Amino acid sequence: MPKAAVTNKQELMAYFTRMTLCRRTEIVADNLYKAKLIRGFCHLYDGQEAIAEGMEAALTYEDAIITAYRDHCQAICRGDTPYRVLAEMMQKRTGSTAGKGGSMHYYNSKNNFYGGNGIVGAQLPVGTGLAFALKYQKKPNCAVAMYGDGAANQGQLYEAANMAALWKLPILYVCENNLYGMGTSNERASANTKFYTRGDGIPGFKIDGQNVLVVREAMKFAKNWCVAGKGPLFIEFSTYRYHGHSMSDPGVTYRTREEINEVRANRDPIEIVRKLLLENSWASEGELKDIEKKIRAEIDADVEKIKNDPEPYPEDLYTNVGIGKHYIRGINHPDLSQLEY
Amino acid sequence: MPKAAVTNKQELMAYFTRMTLCRRTEIVADNLYKAKLIRGFCHLYDGQEAIAEGMEAALTYEDAIITAYRDHCQAICRGDTPYRVLAEMMQKRTGSTAGKGGSMHYYNSKNNFYGGNGIVGAQLPVGTGLAFALKYQKKPNCAVAMYGDGAANQGQLYEAANMAALWKLPILYVCENNLYGMGTSNERASANTKFYTRGDGIPGFKIDGQNVLVVREAMKFAKNWCVAGKGPLFIEFSTYRYHGHSMSDPGVTYRTREEINEVRANRDPIEIVRKLLLENSWASEGELKDIEKKIRAEIDADVEKIKNDPEPYPEDLYTNVGIGKHYIRGINHPDLSQLEY
Amino acid sequence: VEMTCRDAINTAMCEEIERDPNVFLMGEEVGQYNGAYKVSKGMYDKYGPSRIWDTPISETGFTGIGVGAGFMGLRPIIEFMTWNFSLQAIDHIINSCAKGHYMSAGDLKCPIVFRGINGVSAGVAAQHSQCFASWYASVPGLKVVTPWNIEDLRGLLKASIRDEDPVVFLENEMMYGVTMSAPDHIMDKDFVLPLNKAKIEREGTDVTITAFSKMVGFSLEAAEILKRDFDISAEVINLRVIRPLDRNTIVQSVKKTNRIVSVEEGWPQSGVGSEIAALMMESEAFDYLDAPLERIAGADVPMPYSVSIERLAVPQVDNIIKGVLKACHGKKQR
């Protein structure tokens, strides 16, 4: 494991910019939800941005990623735009999945991003399958399957990890430990809360998930491990979600405001980068503020534009059910059905 | 953990007798299968008898047991008779489940035996539920959930065990490691073949499963552990099945005859007790042979009698679907249906 | 009194927990968090951790635990945050539980209730919107209950908890917040409804509409409009229980109306409506049918997110009216 990281202005500015983009997307989503332009579930990632961004800093789009429903920022870091991500939540045809998938379902197979999964834990075997394919295809890459501290109690993780270990698959099981699964704290859900030790012999480590450089170095190390053929690793990032679990959760009944404020004050992923930039005189406060303002303005403009975007067309209901075409029954038969055979 | 066991003639004779009863039941089942009087699956337990018997020697019928499909001898040791067990396999109405359950499904809720489960691993959460009930009812007892080395790779074990640990349930996860799950050896299926260590922090131990006294002492210790409120334990018994997995498996394609013979010669559970009885002059060779002969004759007589027992009646098809009665549709409606509403 | 459907469930569970020490509630977030949908609000505070069990996110595990506890004589109420997650535990519901009584020739009993949100909510998309009524209702050994209003919720849930057989209890999130007025008798602590009877919610003479869960309300709305605008008198049957299906009530109704429309939110193929079509074939109703059964069902697609097309995937009042008009088209005299 590396003990230090080398960086430069350019890198840090890029991290700062993208994490700010992520943060702003989530804040805007929060407002749009309250304005009833977004519906259903909406799981915000603010507080955890250093993980999505730090991972990307260590990986390439030849490496595969899969995560759960808290996926807006992973989508952005994997190459999607706030515009498409927000348009999706805003139920528009211009959204990342054309208004079909919604907040929990972003994908980008071109850049090896496989979602966006609403079933807790399901992404872990599927992610192991991504690693299987990489090994099958003899690619010098790894797959990353991200999960929460709550998801760690899904048995399917242990089934998949056992096969990953048996077959030495290049897979990183990345636990984003934000201390709670919905309203349940680590120790109320897990008899063993050292998530990195739960690989039944698979090596693992726990490390700070708030500092993008720490995440990056850990992921570089981990990717090399995989590519060297050493098999799976368990990585636990300690992190925190500022918002409640989803929009109906105020997020303050099972934890204290002090706890939240303490992380905001001392462990905020964006503030950590800001501080580094300022300390090294790579940017002035004003420059960074300008970036933030610019992003804010851009996303606000995006939102205004999205509002006028078309909703999915009625016939979109019937597309992408399968690749082969066949008769699809609508609510009333036959008037509302798609009668293509 | 105890380092020695105290025993006496009476105990050993009882173990010898019941294990011989078990062994003979299995041998007879093997023959009856070949004679086509038994059908479907039939998983024989010969070679592993010391575990079922040793467990019972440490437990009472107030303790609950659940196992998988390799369950004939557990049923007998929990109080069922070879007659009923064989009649079941022979498809008779006089069988333990009246010809409905078959070889994989023995039960005896009166004596807290809950099967008999055909789905690999399913008995582990269900068994944990037995322990949950014991704790809920504040009973000074434990539950035992038995599983194979192959079943150890079912994720549901880890889900259940985590809750057992969280809630300190009085449950013993007893792995009968007979080295193979069907045709797959330990190390081809499990990255970690130390099954007793796979409780993610739950204590465990591995111990000989061929010596009934060792099993008994281990189980006494373990029961006390549970009853003292210390929560679950993982116990791995090293054992061996002489037969193939089920009747279609000759059992010699994935292991050598030498391996089998070696266990038969040196680690046979019945021979170990015989030796103890002889060494301590608690029985003569002749006496033991007589017991064996008697059991053989009794079971042969059982079988002859069972042959004339009735098969399930046509109307049995429709009973025990549920406790509440309702219309049950037969193959043809309405002639073959049970029309009770 | 006035109460929400959410509170109907809550009061039913509370009363049964108070009545019988063997009844307990287990599931994700049911306790300290007061329920992901606040259905179990206050119960943890009232009954404590010995009766209200918060679990990890381990559906396979805690469902199996519930089944084992049921075998030992307890009466577990196992909550799935939504029935979609029951897919992880379905083996226990079917193979460990439903078949247990039969395989053991009557020795094992499991008086358990599995409950939670089923079918379509609002904007939760493909993985959180599936209706499981027809799947579970195909399985011998289970009872499958589909309550609509507070009367159903109280009477059927209390009956389910007291029932000796395993019950699959399918709730609807969209109803949780709906307030209804509760006549005194349904607030009785011993108010239970039979688990094998449908209810005619509205009598009619021209056409029978069968529906369950939220679709009962839509069907009643449709019936009002049909009366007002088309002078069609629709009889609306709230199926209440999908297994065992109250075939008799449906058949008797069709003998009177000669026409039938089946309404459900779930996918059409081999759904509840298909079974009702088969019932028409297999009963004397066939000879009374003046038109083929009309089936209204969810569109045969995974649920999309955007409301603009979600709306087109789930039956609306309009769809029911359209189906009824088709069934009643060219009414001939007998």
Next chain:
Amino acid sequence: VEMTCRDAINTAMCEEIERDPNVFLMGEEVGQYNGAYKVSKGMYDKYGPSRIWDTPISETGFTGIGVGAGFMGLRPIIEFMTWNFSLQAIDHIINSCAKGHYMSAGDLKCPIVFRGINGVSAGVAAQHSQCFASWYASVPGLKVVTPWNIEDLRGLLKASIRDEDPVVFLENEMMYGVTMSAPDHIMDKDFVLPLNKAKIEREGTDVTITAFSKMVGFSLEAAEILKRDFDISAEVINLRVIRPLDRNTIVQSVKKTNRIVSVEEGWPQSGVGSEIAALMMESEAFDYLDAPLERIAGADVPMPYSVSIERLAVPQVDNIIKGVLKACHGKKQR
């Protein structure tokens, strides 16, 4: 050549594995043990561990792995030792796989085949005898294939492996050992059958029998007897694919015969037969029906072990004859 159904599956898999380097087989005991039912005999020796993957007993795990591999462009064949064990993995089949193409608006594709033994075998009792045809066939995004003979097995399995959509392929253990003669054309390495067409196995004029899997053979036997003993000419349709169902072939047949009997081994409620009943209601077939559809299905009970009652729980040739005679009772002239 003569071959068993087992070998039909084996040769189909071998040819596809040889044709396309992305095709691989994964499951319990498929490799070194040569398959629990010897379906994959010799394949491990021939293709080695890079193409034939033995897994631990971890259905949820390896099914998810298959789905992930499929998303990345491989063409996994995932074997369930029997489909009963798919209950542990059904969440991946439905939520991770079937819905993936839709949720991603067409981005994700998963050209995977899930295959193994479905339905009733001999004497394996309640937990090992369930038919999953109607469940999976209710799910948009899946194709559900139910082969009967070696022609089906080769043509449909090869088509399934080459298909871009996920396919649920339901085999029948009782057929594995059955030997049939294979005409040359079905031995062609590129012999594929369409995944949306039923096959009329026997033409007839008096009644239509729809069946799938083993029941096709029983229906043909019944048809012979019906001709011989009752001069009834039965048309037997091998459904082959339950989703998408070839509705047209069924409807056209009924327009000719005016009567229909549906046969399946699975439970009746909301089964395949119910859907065919609904099809009768929803198509022009309704106007041609001279008698209600007769449904032959497995008895509505968990499968018992003893052959004496197991026989009464699964359709036999006699049951089909009885159903046809009922459907043909009092044939009226049009």
